[in-house]
Amino acid sequence: MRWIWIDRFVEFTPGESASAVKNVTLAEEYLQDHFPNYPVVPPSLMIEGMAQTAGILVGEARDFTENVILAKIRVARFDDYAVPGDQLRYDARIEMIDSVCAQTLGTVSKNGDRIGQVDLIFSHVNQASKTLDLPDHNFVFTEQFIRLLGAFRDGLARQDDDTDGK
Amino acid sequence: MSGTHEEVYDKVREVLCDALGVDDDEVTPETTLQGDLGAESIDFLDIVFRLEKTFEIKIPKGELFPDDIINNPEYVDGDQMTRAGLDKLKAAMPHADFSQFEKEPRISTLPDLFTVHTIVNYVETKLAAA
Numbered sequence: 468m469r470w471i472w473i474d475r476f477v478e479f480t481p482g483e484s485a486s487a488v489k490n491v492t493l494a495e496e497y498l499q500d501h502f503p504n505y506p507v508v509p510p511s512l513m514i515e516g517m518a519q520t521a522g523i524l525v526g527e528a529r530d531f532t533e534n535v536i537l538a539k540i541r542v543a544r545f546d547d548y549a550v551p552g553d554q555l556r557y558d559a560r561i562e563m564i565d566s567v568c569a570q571t572l573g574t575v576s577k578n579g580d581r582i583g584q585v586d587l588i589f590s591h592v593n594q595a596s597k598t599l600d601l602p603d604h605n606f607v608f609t610e611q612f613i614r615l616l617g618a619f620r621d622g623l624a625r626q627d628d629d630t631d632g633k
Numbered sequence: 634m635s636g637t638h639e640e641v642y643d644k645v646r647e648v649l650c651d652a653l654g655v656d657d658d659e660v661t662p663e664t665t666l667q668g669d670l671g672a673e674s675i676d677f678l679d680i681v682f683r684l685e686k687t688f689e690i691k692i693p694k695g696e697l698f699p700d701d702i703i704n705n706p707e708y709v710d711g712d713q714m715t716r717a718g719l720d721k722l723k724a725a726m727p728h729a730d731f732s733q734f735e736k737e738p739r740i741s742t743l744p745d746l747f748t749v750h751t752i753v754n755y756v757e758t759k760l761a762a763a
Contacts, residue, residue, distance in 0.1 A: 538675040541652075541682075563682065565694075568675075569709055588682075628654060 472516040473557065476504065476523075476619035483562040485524040487615075489516050495552035508549040510583075513541060513557075517585040521559035521571040522607070525589050525618055528564055531608045535602065538568065538590035545575070545583040553577050557576050557585075567591060640756065642686075645753050650684040652676055660706040660749055667744040684752070690759045697755050703743060714738040728755035 473487035491498075491508055495571050498506035518537045526535045549555055575583035592601060602631040636644070646660045653670045666672040672680070683691050695701050702708060702725055708718025719738050723731055729751045735740060 539677055539679055568678055570678075589680060590675065 470577075471519065471617065472512055472613065473519050474541045475622075476616060477556075479524070479527075479616065479619055482561065482564075484558070486521055486556060486558045487516070487520040487555075487593070489555040489557070491549055491551050491555060493553075493568065498551060500624045501633075506551055508553075508555070510543065513549065513555065514543050514556060515546065515558045517573045517575060518587060519558060520557040521561075521587055522589060523609055523612060524559055524561060524571055525564060525569040525584060525613075526570065527616065528561065529591070531613065533591040534605055534607045535569070535609065536592050537587060539588040539619045540585070541588055542584055542586040544585075547577060547578050547580075547581070547582040549584045553632050565581075636760070638753070641756050641760070642749075642753050644687050645684070645756060648680060648687055649752075652679045662748065662750040662753070664749045664750055665745050666747045666749075666752075672747075673685070680741070680752075684756060688756055688760060690756070690763065692759070696725075697728075698747065700733065708742060709740055712741055714737050715742055725753075728752075728758055 471490050476485060476487045478484070478486040489549075493506060497509070497512070501507065503507050510562050522537065526533065554577070556574070556576040556579075557573060559571050561569060562572050563570040568588055571587050571589070573585045573587070574581050575585060639724065642662070646657055649655065649660055649666070649670065650657050652675055653666075659670065664670060666676075666680075677698050681697060684690065684697075685692050699722065702718065702722050705718070708715050708721065714722070718748055719731075719735065729746045730748070731746070734746055755761050
C-alpha cells in the first residue's frame with residue numbers, strides 16, 4: 468500500500484503541466500498528533516503531494532516506462548498553514564526533461580490562494596543508475612498511482628459524453 | 634547578460650548557496666564543491682540549471698562537468714588518470730586550474746578540480762562568447 472497525498476487530478480496536459488487537489492480532513496490520523504489540539508498539515512506532506520503530482524506528470528511524459536525518483540527538493544517555501552476543511556491545490560510544470568532527469572516548478576495553493584512554492588528534481592533511475600540493483604518491474608508507478616490519472620481521464624470522457632448528448 | 638568579475642563571482646556564490654544550502658561565508662574562490670561544500674551528483678544538475686537561469690546562458694551536457702571523460706574506464710589506471718585522459722580532460726575544461734592535479738593525477742583528487750573559481754571561469758568564458 469502507498470500513502471497517496473492527492474485526491475484527484477483536475478488538469479493534466481501531457482509533458483507540460485498537471486494540477487491536483489487534496490481535501491484536508493480531520494479524520495486523517497496524523498492530524499491528531501500534528502499538533503494535539505492544533506491540527507495543521509505538515510509541510511513535508513505538502514512536498515509529498517507536489518512530488519506525487521509532478522512525479523506522475525514526469526512519468527506520463529515517458530509513458531511510465533521509467534522509474535521516476537524524487538532526487539532533490541530544490542525549493543520548498545511555505546507562507547501559510549493548511550488546516551482541516553481546506554482544499555490544497557498543487558500546480559506543477561515541467562521545466563526540463565531528458566533521459567536522465569526532469570526538473571519541475573510548482574505552486575501550492577490553499578482555497579485558491581497561493582501559499583507555497585515547491586521545485587523538484589526527479590531522476591530517471593533506469594537511465595541514471597545502471598549500477599544499482601533495481602527490480603525489473605516499474606516499482607514507482609504502481610496500479611494505485613496510474614489509477615489516479617485514469618480517474619481524471621475517465622472524468623474527461625464522461626464530460627465529453629455529456630456534451631455530446633446535449 | 635554580462636558583468637564584472639566581482640558581479641559574476643557574487644552571483645555564482647549565491648547560486649551555490651541556494652543549491653547546496655550553505656552560508657555565503659563558506660564559499661571562497663578555492664572552495665571545492667564536493668569536498669568542502671558536500672555537493673552530490675544531483676546537485677551538479679541543479680547547479681547547471683541555476684547557472685543557466687541566473688546568467689541566461691545555455692550549458693550543454695558535459696561541458697561544465699565533463700562526466701563522460703571522468704567516468705570513462707578507458708582513462709583510468711588504478712587510482713591514476715591516464716595521460717590520454719588527462720589531455721582529454723584539460724582540453725574539455727579550459728576553465729579549470731590543473732596545476733596541482735597535473736602533478737599527481739589521481740582519480741580520488743579529481744573532485745578538487747571543481748572549485749568555485751572553476752565555475753566562475755566557466756561562466757565568464759560563456760558570457761564573453763555570448
